[in-house]
Amino acid sequence: MEIVGVSRDSGASHQKFKAKYNIPFRLLSDSDESLCNAFGVLADGKLQRSTFLFDADGTILNVWPKVSVAGHAQEVYDSLP
Numbered sequence: 001m002e003i004v005g006v007s008r009d010s011g012a013s014h015q016k017f018k019a020k021y022n023i024p025f026r027l028l029s030d031s032d033e034s035l036c037n038a039f040g041v042l043a044d045g046k047l048q049r050s051t052f053l054f055d056a057d058g059t060i061l062n063v064w065p066k067v068s069v070a071g072h073a074q075e076v077y078d079s080l081p
Contacts, residue, residue: 001080002025003025003026004024004025004026004027004028005023005025005026005027005028006027006028006030006035006036007027007029007030007032008028008029008031008033008036009020009027009031010029010031011029011031013029014027014028014029034056039052041065048065048066048068049066049069050063050064050065050066050067051063051064051067051072051076052064052078053079053080055081061078061079061081062076064076
């Protein structure tokens with residue numbers, strides 16, 4: 001299993017964020033918003049925090065749109081096959 005975070009922030013910003021919060025997984029920069037647009041997570045130019053769960057073949061198993069941080073990690077964990 002691999003966890004990857006994606007945001008529109010720069011790579012340098014990601015490094016600071018990872019260090020500040022001790023994030024153990026990769027963070028990818030989508031500065032051109034290509035992934036945001038492909039996954040439909042922009043609304044009126046604002047990013048809607050969302051989670052996508054993929055299987056090993058790249059098939060989407062579950063989507064959580066408009067995520068609230070509190071309790072979300074456990075919700076995703078509980079849904080793992």
